[in-house]
Amino acid sequence: MMNFLRNLDRRWVFLLMGVAVALPLLLKATFPESKNPGAEKVFETIENLPDGSRILLSYDYDPGSQGELMPMAMAFARHCAEKKHRMYFMCLWPLGEPMIQEAMNILETEFPDLEYGIDYMNFGYKPGAEAVIKNTVQDLLTLFGTDYNKTSLSSIPMMKGVRTIKNMKLIINCSAGDPGTKQWIQYAATPERIPIVAGVTGVQAPQLVPYLPWPLLGQLAAIKGAAAYEDLLMRAYPRFSEPDYINAAQSTTAALSRMGPQFVAHLLMIGLIILGNLIYFIDRRRGKA
Numbered sequence: 001m002m003n004f005l006r007n008l009d010r011r012w013v014f015l016l017m018g019v020a021v022a023l024p025l026l027l028k029a030t031f032p033e034s035k036n037p038g039a040e041k042v043f044e045t046i047e048n049l050p051d052g053s054r055i056l057l058s059y060d061y062d063p064g065s066q067g068e069l070m071p072m073a074m075a076f077a078r079h080c081a082e083k084k085h086r087m088y089f090m091c092l093w094p095l096g097e098p099m100i101q102e103a104m105n106i107l108e109t110e111f112p113d114l115e116y117g118i119d120y121m122n123f124g125y126k127p128g129a130e131a132v133i134k135n136t137v138q139d140l141l142t143l144f145g146t147d148y149n150k151t152s153l154s155s156i157p158m159m160k161g162v163r164t165i166k167n168m169k170l171i172i173n174c175s176a177g178d179p180g181t182k183q184w185i186q187y188a189a190t191p192e193r194i195p196i197v198a199g200v201t202g203v204q205a206p207q208l209v210p211y212l213p214w215p216l217l218g219q220l221a222a223i224k225g226a227a228a229y230e231d232l233l234m235r236a237y238p239r240f241s242e243p244d245y246i247n248a249a250q251s252t253t254a255a256l257s258r259m260g261p262q263f264v265a266h267l268l269m270i271g272l273i274i275l276g277n278l279i280y281f282i283d284r285r286r287g288k289a
Helices: 002-006 010-027 037-047 063-082 094-110 130-138 140-144 181-192 205-211 222-236 254-285
Strands: 054-060 086-091 120-125 170-175 196-200 216-221
Touching: 002 254, 010 254, 037 063, 037 170, 037 196, 037 216, 037 222, 054 063, 054 094, 063 086, 063 094, 063 170, 063 196, 063 222, 063 254, 086 094, 094 120, 120 140, 130 140, 130 181, 170 181, 181 196, 181 205, 181 216, 196 205, 196 222, 205 216, 216 222, 222 254
Parallel strands: 054 086, 054 170, 086 120, 170 196, 196 216
Antiparallel strands: none
16 A cells, blocks of 8 residues: 555546545535635625615626636625615726626526616726726716616616715725726725725735725635625525525525635645655655655
8 A cells, every 4th residue: 555655646646636626516515614804894894884875886807807706796796785785887897797797687686676777777888997987086977978778877766866986885896907996996995085895816915905994995805705705695694595596697605616626625735745744754764765
């Protein structure tokens, strides 16, 4: 046995790693999440707003980053809908519109009592990056004119009393880069003192730490942060743990289920490192190393 382990073909390691990743995915295994202060702060910020608050959600990412950001973007939509907040969607990335549509599909199927134009709406994509953000502070009606369906904003009920994003209680941003959270902080949240929370990719998260705890009240970092947020959401609203929600096209455990393969794969790597060192020390003790 020792001789077999000592000369273990690396292809066995690759096979074990493949099994370690595949099994949790096939079994849809999830594991308890540890305490995550960032996710807790984001959750509390949205949860503690008065029901029916106006929230701007800017989904500034594309399919290349949806593995990390889609789960948190969908969780944001569910949480806001559960709290009856009025949601104003937009994006600064051309390919962000399909991401918004996924969130709106959730609202239409899981929250049939909510109505477009009254409870949620979509401004769509607007080119211009930082210039768009600066103009949202000045005049939303002039900037967009219509929603993504080409319906005049003046005829949308939930636009009554809304002229700029200064009329919003909170900005929620899902960001894969520039333009994204940093620009929203610099050109809107900081000068106008509008609270903001964000969900960002892992490589972007360290860049935003200097903006915590104000005006960035909290951030979800990569799939780990998304998983912690999903866990908090399901604890607060147990119905999201039901099979219909877990098996939905955009599952309520999308991030949690992706953490499973990472957890098992990391355990396998640690086990193999320990095993390799154990064999080395045994051989050295026997004078074979």
